[in-house]
Amino acid sequence: MKLIKTLIVAGLCSQLSLAEEGFIELFNGKDLTGWQGEGYEVKDGAIYCTPKGKNLMTAKEYSNYVLDFEFKLPPGGNNGLGIHYPGKGDAAYVGLELQILDDTAKKYAKLKDSQYHGGIYQLQAAKRGHLKPVGEWNKQRVIVNGNHVTIELNGVVINDANLDELAEKFPKHKGVKRRSGFVTFCGHGDPVGFRNIKIKDTTLPEVDLTGFSAMYDGKSLAGWKQDPGHEGHWQPRGEVLYYDSQSKAKDKNLWTEKSYKDFTMVFDWRWADYANARRLDRPVLDPATGEAKKDANGKAITKNVIELDSGIYMRGNNRSQVNLWNWPCGSGEVYGYRTNRNFSQEIRAALTPKVPADNPIGAWNRMAITLKGDRLTVVLNGKTVIENAQLPGVPAEGPIALQHHGSALEFKKLYIKEL
Known part of the structure; x- marks a missing residue:
């Protein structure tokens, strides 16, 4: 038998080098090496979505990980973070899309709760009120562990989801059943910026449990x-x-x-x-x-x-x-x-x-x-x-x-x- 495979944490992590933490940089600050897709550009050490921007995804698929990044919203800015994305199709339905949105924009006043920032699109709403003012950089951490997804924004946990429970609640949603895929920025043509993008693979080592x-x-x-x-x-x-x-x-x-x-x-x-x-x-x-x-x-x-x-x-x-x-x-x-x-x-x-x-x-x-x-x-x-x-x-x-x-x-x- 074998064993199957925040927030305030920023202060702790900042005192350790990436090598000590086990994080790797997903963005080198210069170009889009390691990314797939079109409609994004690099300027001033950040990735920006252009008017033609749609999906920009990692070269590698991930299943269990901690993803840290910073983002900056323009007025009315809309983007998303796709997780468990298979590489084709609408990330909000074939995978999961975690909303990146200017909640203060008047044009979004009547959205569904799950469509505001940090919401798992069409599945689970996030706590609101923790975005920095438009034009300032926000820090976000996404923790993905098997059936569990946690979103931390500027030191506050704003969403904590059990995907198995959501799959039962929304049986027709294909993406909520997936447990691995590409990490993707889901553009909508707005100049949302991203920087300091890093990831740590937290897949746990297997252990032989014979005799346990x-x-x-x-x-x-x-x-x-x-x-x-x-x-x-x-x-x-x-x-x-x-x-x-x-x-x-x-x-x-x-x-x-x-x-x-x-x-x-x-x-x-x-x-x-x-x-x-x-x-x-x-x-x-x-x-x-x-x-x-x-x-x-x-x-x-x-x-x-x-x-x-x-x-x-x-x-x-x-x-x-x-x-x-x-x-x-x-x-x-x-x-x-x-x-x-x-x-x-x-x-x-x-x-x-x-x-x-x-x-x-x-x-x-x-x-x-x-x-x-x-x-x-x-x-x-x-x-x-x-x-x-x-x-x-x-x-x-x-x-x-x-x-x-x-x-x-x-x-x-x-x-x-x-x-």
Whole structure:
């Protein structure tokens, strides 16, 4: 058996290079290399639609990704972002068209709700009121994950759609059933401008699950300790196990009923409902030492990030926790050991992620945790971030917990194999 394959996030991403994030540029700022179509021109480092402009699409097809771009609307400007476009036909119907529109223009006063900016054309309306004034550059992020599409405009989530649900609601719409295709700008002859276009492929690596057992059945919390205070907060939502961060239980973590010794646990996870998360300065760690990097004056280097925090408790112990968070070091750190100076620097450094491997906030991540004896290995999105690191004194056996630390998040495809 095999595992099938914001907003405020701009401040975090701007502090990392494209190479570190895994983004690639789709537009070189000079010409239309890598694009197919006619009726667009490049000037002043941006792509503009001309009066003859229709569809301008990428050379490559995509399925799971995060797309960032900036756009500028002229008065009454109309364009669109086509996703899952097969290359021919009207992108709004054979794929999906995410509206790019001057909502303030009088000629658009009587449109359907789904036709305004950020709407999935004819399918789902977006929140309005977050466009900058006409003539100013807007920042937009589109996150596409299988059946899920999220649109963030200037730091606000304006649309969040489940395509499977929309397909049931609109059974005659062909495009809503597609899950891959070209990324396309859908011109209507207006001089809408685009720049700083970049994309990150977030297709998750496959994992061989031979010998694994499901930890979540997609219907209930069977196999997990069900404290009455968890009800309505740790929520089975079909494939997804959702946590709203508001459990009323004394112990807000969700623990397995079973205890485990040596195991490999594989699961997908992503942050949810993070629009109001606070920002904090967090240290930039040196993987070689496990300590914060210092500037020329000996002061710890920090980055201001959106504070999102959770983790996986292993063997019933809150010290042996694999962190899920968006600190500069990335997920996978074992904070309870890394910060404990009773352990040698060699031990603490080994429990510091080698590289940050998290996908952007809102996209799914895939993590594999292997604990054998007192040795830990963590693989995140196909990258080994912790390798055979020692956890001195870790209990020999105990339950596993999905940890509460005040952040809403989602889990799916949770599997475990005892070793």
